[in-house]
Amino acid sequence: MSGVRTLLGLGLLVAGSRLLRIKSETIACRSGPTWWRPQRLNSGGRWDSEVMASTAVKYLSQEEAQAVDQELFNEYQFSVDQLMELAGLSCATAIAKAYPPTSMSRSPPTVLVICGPGNNGGDGLVCARHLKLFGYEPTIYYPKRPNKPLFTALVTQCQKMDIPFLGEMPSEPTMIDELYELVVDAIFGFSFKGDVREPFHSILSVLKGLTVPIASIDIPSGAGTQKVGQGRLGPYPPDSCPHQV
Amino acid sequence: MSSAAGPDPSEAPEERRFLSTAEAAALERELLEDYRFGRQQLVELCGHASAVAVTKAFPLPALSRKQRTVLVVCGPEQNGAVGLVCARHLRVFEYEPTIFYPMRSLDLLHRDLTTQCEKMDIPFLSYLPTEVQLINEAYGLVVDAVLGPGVEPGKVGGPCTRALATLKLLSIPLVSLDIPSGWDAETGSDAEDGLRPDVLVSLAAPKRCAGRFSGRHHFVAGRFVPDDVRRKFALRLPGYTGTDCVAAL
Numbered sequence A: 001m002s003g004v005r006t007l008l009g010l011g012l013l014v015a016g017s018r019l020l021r022i023k024s025e026t027i028a029c030r031s032g033p034t035w036w037r038p039q040r041l042n043s044g045g046r047w048d049s050e051v052m053a054s055t056a057v058k059y060l061s062q063e064e065a066q067a068v069d070q071e072l073f074n075e076y077q078f079s080v081d082q083l084m085e086l087a088g089l090s091c092a093t094a095i096a097k098a099y100p101p102t103s104m105s106r107s108p109p110t111v112l113v114i115c116g117p118g119n120n121g122g123d124g125l126v127c128a129r130h131l132k133l134f135g136y137e138p139t140i141y142y143p144k145r146p147n148k149p150l151f152t153a154l155v156t157q158c159q160k161m162d163i164p165f166l167g168e169m170p171s172e173p174t175m176i177d178e179l180y181e182l183v184v185d186a187i188f189g190f191s192f193k194g195d196v197r198e199p200f201h202s203i204l205s206v207l208k209g210l211t212v213p214i215a216s217i218d219i220p221s222g223a224g225t226q227k228v229g230q231g232r233l234g235p236y237p238p239d240s241c242p243h244q245v
Numbered sequence B: 001m002s003s004a005a006g007p008d009p010s011e012a013p014e015e016r017r018f019l020s021t022a023e024a025a026a027l028e029r030e031l032l033e034d035y036r037f038g039r040q041q042l043v044e045l046c047g048h049a050s051a052v053a054v055t056k057a058f059p060l061p062a063l064s065r066k067q068r069t070v071l072v073v074c075g076p077e078q079n080g081a082v083g084l085v086c087a088r089h090l091r092v093f094e095y096e097p098t099i100f101y102p103m104r105s106l107d108l109l110h111r112d113l114t115t116q117c118e119k120m121d122i123p124f125l126s127y128l129p130t131e132v133q134l135i136n137e138a139y140g141l142v143v144d145a146v147l148g149p150g151v152e153p154g155k156v157g158g159p160c161t162r163a164l165a166t167l168k169l170l171s172i173p174l175v176s177l178d179i180p181s182g183w184d185a186e187t188g189s190d191a192e193d194g195l196r197p198d199v200l201v202s203l204a205a206p207k208r209c210a211g212r213f214s215g216r217h218h219f220v221a222g223r224f225v226p227d228d229v230r231r232k233f234a235l236r237l238p239g240y241t242g243t244d245c246v247a248a249l
Helices: A010-018 A049-054 A062-075 A080-098 A119-133 A149-160 A173-179 A200-208 B021-034 B039-057 B078-092 B108-119 B132-138 B158-167 B208-212 B227-232
Strands: A005-008 A110-115 A137-141 A182-186 A214-217 B069-074 B096-100 B141-145 B174-177 B199-203 B217-221
Touching: A062 A080, A080 A119, A080 A149, A080 A182, A080 A214, A080 B039, A110 A119, A110 A173, A119 A137, A119 A149, A119 A182, A119 A214, A173 A200, B021 B039, B021 B227, B039 B078, B039 B108, B039 B141, B039 B174, B039 B199, B039 B217, B069 B078, B069 B132, B069 B158, B078 B096, B078 B108, B078 B141, B078 B174, B132 B158, B141 B158
Parallel strands: A005 A214, A110 A137, A110 A182, A182 A214, B069 B096, B069 B141, B141 B174, B174 B199, B199 B217
Antiparallel strands: none
16 A cells, blocks of 8 residues: 555545536536546445546646636536535545455554644545544544634534644654554645745645655645646655545 | 344434434534534535435336426425425436425525526426325426424415325325424324325434334434444434435334
């Protein structure tokens, strides 16, 4: 399992699991007739990553991803709460399928969820809560918390479910490797631009040295969506067998 | 009802399988006030899980084109909101829902959920035929999201009451969300005279009237209920498998 990274394409997942028709002309994902057929992640349907890999998948640019989001909010009147709940649940489900509890060493398997300062972090909070319900033992590191009711409520939900919040980030990759079997990167999402500020710069450096698997929500944090590998920090090495959700 | 091997000695003897209406309301309040869940979150989780229950009771590959058509009848209150979410997820799951939602609530949650369904091209009927045979012919199954526990049947107005009267005569399968609409949530009285659903999807936990349910499948959609809350209400519920959000009772 070492060195395997899992990418959870949140925009794709969200769009694929909830929309059949996307009206915006800038998004060409309708041209892929099968990739966004809804995947019944929660209905006990079989998950075949071979089939998924061979299906034509359209990757969205940052502009397209933002356009999808805008359409969902403005035209479909989804609320951030709704989308975040569906997104976090879907991510937890995907993670549970990629790394089932029975395949992990510890019982319950320990997971470190690192949440960034924006919506990607919120997705991570929802994901952590559902991972707990699925039988994992998540711990959250959430250094920069927006002072908005949505996020404070999500934190409360996690705290009430006895999910611990770390006071500081382990400074060495080996410390994380020893304590956790999986790390969920919910630091930055598709709207990330510019330089990576502290404490996230240091966090990403630590993540680069991990041997346990990392599941990234939406994009590997620090990767520019337009030009992979050219962000200031650069993403950690892309994985050799990506699981596209 | 829980896992096969008999009562778990570590479970308190007073753990039970049903909630009273007051307890169900208290459980919801705990989630909203102590756990700071939003109502929209809970409605979304319940509606999604209800749709998943439909896929388990009526798996798509086994259905003909006509059998995939689902009529979702939504009342004006929270049960109706759950129905709207359920319809949207059924659409995503490749069923063909149609909604009858005659008494539209003005609150923002209901309005947004309605918009989402409309934008996904889910048709809304402007009236429901009183001739039940027309419904039997047009749809493969019906989802009853009219009345939840604690809502007075008399309160919901003419079109819903008439719809329920028609649904009593249905010969295609009926799925009721939370409680069969019109049943007394405590006693299940009117169970003989009222709706006879084939499938009951209890939301969060079964209500007392579920004891009188005699249809084919009873699911509980309560994966999202934290363990501590389950323990607080002394609920003994079946284990959920894997990532499933519903469990069969």
